[in-house]
Amino acid sequence: MASHQLPSARRPLRLLLALTVAATLHTVTIAQDDDQPGQPNVIVILADDLGYADVGFHGCRDIRTPNLDRLADQGIVCTAGYVSHPFCSPTRAGLLTGRYQQRFGHENNPTFNPQDEQTGLPSGEITIADVLRKAGYVTGAVGKWHLGAAAPFHPRVRGFDEFIGFLGGGHSYFFKTEARRSPEYLVDVERNGQPLQWKGRYLTDVLSDEALAFVDRHKAAPFLLYLAYNAPHTPLEAPPEYIEKYASIADEKRRVYAAMVTAVDDGVGRLLDRLEDLGLDEQTVLFFLSDNGGPVGINGSSNQPLRAGKGSVYEGGIRVPYVVRWKGHLQPARYGEAVSSLDIFPTAAAVAGGQLPTDRHIDGVNLLPYLRGRQSGAPHETLFWRTGGGAAFAVRTYGDKLVRHSDRNDELYDLSSDTPESHDRLAAEARAARQLRGLLEQWNSQLVPPKWEGPRRRQPL
Ligand code: CA
Numbered sequence: 189m190a191s192h193q194l195p196s197a198r199r200p201l202r203l204l205l206a207l208t209v210a211a212t213l214h215t216v217t218i219a220q221d222d223d224q225p226g227q228p229n230v231i232v233i234l235a236d237d238l239g240y241a242d243v244g245f246h247g248c249r250d251i252r253t254p255n256l257d258r259l260a261d262q263g264i265v266c267t268a269g270y271v272s273h274p275f276c277s278p279t280r281a282g283l284l285t286g287r288y289q290q291r292f293g294h295e296n297n298p299t300f301n302p303q304d305e306q307t308g309l310p311s312g313e314i315t316i317a318d319v320l321r322k323a324g325y326v327t328g329a330v331g332k333w334h335l336g337a338a339a340p341f342h343p344r345v346r347g348f349d350e351f352i353g354f355l356g357g358g359h360s361y362f363f364k365t366e367a368r369r370s371p372e373y374l375v376d377v378e379r380n381g382q383p384l385q386w387k388g389r390y391l392t393d394v395l396s397d398e399a400l401a402f403v404d405r406h407k408a409a410p411f412l413l414y415l416a417y418n419a420p421h422t423p424l425e426a427p428p429e430y431i432e433k434y435a436s437i438a439d440e441k442r443r444v445y446a447a448m449v450t451a452v453d454d455g456v457g458r459l460l461d462r463l464e465d466l467g468l469d470e471q472t473v474l475f476f477l478s479d480n481g482g483p484v485g486i487n488g489s490s491n492q493p494l495r496a497g498k499g500s501v502y503e504g505g506i507r508v509p510y511v512v513r514w515k516g517h518l519q520p521a522r523y524g525e526a527v528s529s530l531d532i533f534p535t536a537a538a539v540a541g542g543q544l545p546t547d548r549h550i551d552g553v554n555l556l557p558y559l560r561g562r563q564s565g566a567p568h569e570t571l572f573w574r575t576g577g578g579a580a581f582a583v584r585t586y587g588d589k590l591v592r593h594s595d596r597n598d599e600l601y602d603l604s605s606d607t608p609e610s611h612d613r614l615a616a617e618a619r620a621a622r623q624l625r626g627l628l629e630q631w632n633s634q635l636v637p638p639k640w641e642g643p644r645r646r647q648p649l
Contacts, residue, residue, distance in 0.1 A: 235449075236418050255460060259456065259474070263518065270529065275297065275499055276297055282551075307639070326412070328351070330398045330402060330413065334355070359372075359377070363386055390427050396455025399415045407468065412536070424487060470515050500580075501581065501582035503603070535554050600620065
């Protein structure tokens with residue numbers, strides 16, 4: 189082929205290509221890090237309704253979490269780690285897509301109904317599992333799904349090769365069939381479409397076992413494991429031998445809650461041991477976080493010193509224990525800049541050499557350059573929250589946070605000196621408030637109304 193022909197033909201071709209690419213769904217490959225070993229595994233461990241204050245690495249005294257503390261010691265503790273929503277399903281929708289879930293109407297929990305093909309993670313959304321599977325990963329989800337119970341929402345059609353868990357928003361921790369409890373909490377625990385036999389066992393232990401078995405099955409391949417414990421979400425249930433460890437806790441709810449947290453901690457410990465035994469520590473990027481703050485008073489959790497809890501856009505609802513560990517690649521540290529659960533998707537795509545969709549806005553940020561100290565500044569200039577289609581909002585820019593509830597005046601807090609959000613500075617900081625309102629309104633204008641209302645249920649959220 190005569191190369192001299194190319195210059196004249198090339199330009200329009202390149203232009204055409206550019207136009208074609210701009211007009212269709214296209215993807216961008218994120219360059220892999222320069223000093224990483226091939227494609228490391230990615231594990232995301234999500235706890236459910238775990239309070240900010242209920243882990244040893246945040247100073248908890250009465251509940252012992254030696255394995256989570258080991259993880260924290262070996263990783264980076266993001267002390268301002270946020271989720272994109274103060275309750276279960278919307279947070280998961282954001283985490284798995286890297287996008288504010290209000291962009292696609294996923295702002296409420298879905299009603300548990302296997303026949304309802306309207307309420308669940310919209311089929312047009314691309315998940316972290318879609319992206320990593322395309323990059324050559326084996327993908328598995330273990331535990332709670334809560335992103336729709338009908339066939340189009342099943343994890344195995346949302347990018348996961350394997351699913352061992354249950355589709356609803358919670359589950360009985362012991363095998364039961366009685367009808368007094370919501371059917372959602374009694375539904376089969378499945379393993380790739382077949383009911384799993386788990387009678388006589390404790391669900392948290394079952395999920396831990398399944399996570400270990402998944403790692404064993406796929407230790408030779410790069411894998412994504414999304415391990416979503418339903419603990420320590422209600423119902424408050426734990427085996428006596430776990431509860432007995434906490435005889436010194438007088439409050440009964442907290443005593444059982446502590447037992448449930450310990451069962452998660454044991455499971456995480458076994459998983460860490462297995463990774464170590466298999467020599468996979470440096471080949472595995474691991475995230476640990478809770479899906480929202482503790483529902484104080486309901487499951488015995490604590491978010492001290494944060495204000496409020498699950499369901500709220502105050503810090504107690506959205507700031508969670510958040511650890512990233514990648515042995516040999518990330519130096520253990522405490523990291524104070526705000527990070528989000530939305531960041532897991534692009535960070536995972538980056539380590540996997542995966543392709544992020546560019547036909548839509550991805551709100552998460554690849555955290556690695558920041559966590560490695562190679563990029564200065566904060567990963568996010570702003571983080572936003574909206575619940576109830578606009579009943580409540582929050583926006584955080586560095587230390588400043590504006591809170592808006594539809595039934596009261598806006599509030600402004602300086603989180604750098606007032607983590608508990610106890611001193612409203614709105615009157616004193618009118619200019620900052622104006623700026624934050626402007627940012628909030630600009631963001632809100634990009635969102636759509638909730639696609640469905642939240643279910644009416646006896647227990648909140
Ligand atoms: Ca939750």
